[in-house]
Amino acid sequence: DTAVSQTPKYLVTQMGNDKSIKCEQNLGHDTMYWYKQDSKKFLKIMFSYNNKELIINETVPNRFSPKSPDKAHLNLHINSLELGDSAVYFCASSQGAREQFFGPGTRLTVL
Amino acid sequence: AQSVAQPEDQVNVAEGNPLTVKCTYSVSGNPYLFWYVQYPNRGLQFLLKYITGDNLVKGSYGFEAEFNKSQTSFHLKKPSALVSDSALYFCAAVPMEYGNKLVFGAGTILRVKS
Numbered sequence: 001d002t003a004v005s006q007t008p009k010y011l012v013t014q015m016g017n018d019k020s021i022k023c024e025q026n027l028g029h030d031t032m033y034w035y036k037q038d039s040k041k042f043l044k045i046m047f048s049y050n051n052k053e054l055i056i057n058e059t060v061p062n063r064f065s066p067k068s069p070d071k072a073h074l075n076l077h078i079n080s081l082e083l084g085d086s087a088v089y090f091c092a093s094s095q096g097a098r099e100q101f102f103g104p105g106t107r108l109t110v111l
Numbered sequence: 112a113q114s115v116a117q118p119e120d121q122v123n124v125a126e127g128n129p130l131t132v133k134c135t136y137s138v139s140g141n142p143y144l145f146w147y148v149q150y151p152n153r154g155l156q157f158l159l160k161y162i163t164g165d166n167l168v169k170g171s172y173g174f175e176a177e178f179n180k181s182q183t184s185f186h187l188k189k190p191s192a193l194v195s196d197s198a199l200y201f202c203a204a205v206p207m208e209y210g211n212k213l214v215f216g217a218g219t220i221l222r223v224k225s
Contacts (some may be wrong), residue, residue, distance in 0.1 A: 028225075039221075040217075041149075041199060041217075041218050042215075042217055042218070043155075043215040044215075045212055045213060048212065056212050067121065083144075090154055090155070092155075097143055097205050097207070098160075099145060099156065099157040099160050100145075100155075100157070100213060102147075102155040102156070103152035103154050104153060104154045105152075105153070105154050
């Protein structure tokens with residue numbers, strides 16, 4: 001199936017731990033994104049990569065670091081997790097500024 | 112600041128009736144405009160977009176949206192609501208000088224009752 005996939009779907013961890021979320025798209029898109037959806041369902045962009053180059057880097061703590069090994073993958077690594085990092089993280093991809101296709105989300109719970 | 116407003120937290124409509132979910136934007140230039148739908152515990156699904164051309168755009172599942180430049184609005188509409196349309200709807204804009212950065216509204220919960 002052509003899609004945007006994310007792993008894991010659920011992530012429960014302790015404060016202070018380091019964790020990663022992986023994203024892959026097989027749509028042939030040139031741009032990938034990470035969004036954070038908070039408990040009130042508000043969506044905010046965190047990062048965007050175009051052909052492996054960082055093009056959007058919102059005001060996000062340095063503990064969050066995206067990595068794009070190739071244009072089909074965009075991973076998100078989070079250091080020293082805090083309670084406030086608990087949210088649903090969505091990966092998305094697009095071809096240029098066209099519509100974005102979203103992954104199923106990763107629900108991160110920090111205890 | 113670039114922003115998208117969805118003035119209603121929730122819209123309730125009876126099945127078979129027409130529905131409207133409102134969206135206004137405050138974005139410089141000529142933005143691209145989008146509607147997305149999110150079902151519980153799922154990712155966002157693209158419904159429709161306006162880039163240029165006809166002000167009435169048609170999308171998935173019988174939805175359509177009307178672009179009004181003078182009112183800076185992009186309201187989502189459907190002539191006859193279904194119970195299965197119940198979900199969270201997001202309006203979004205891409206201010207073109209900001210590249211591909213989608214600015215989302217806060218979302219509107221649509222409840223369709225039978």
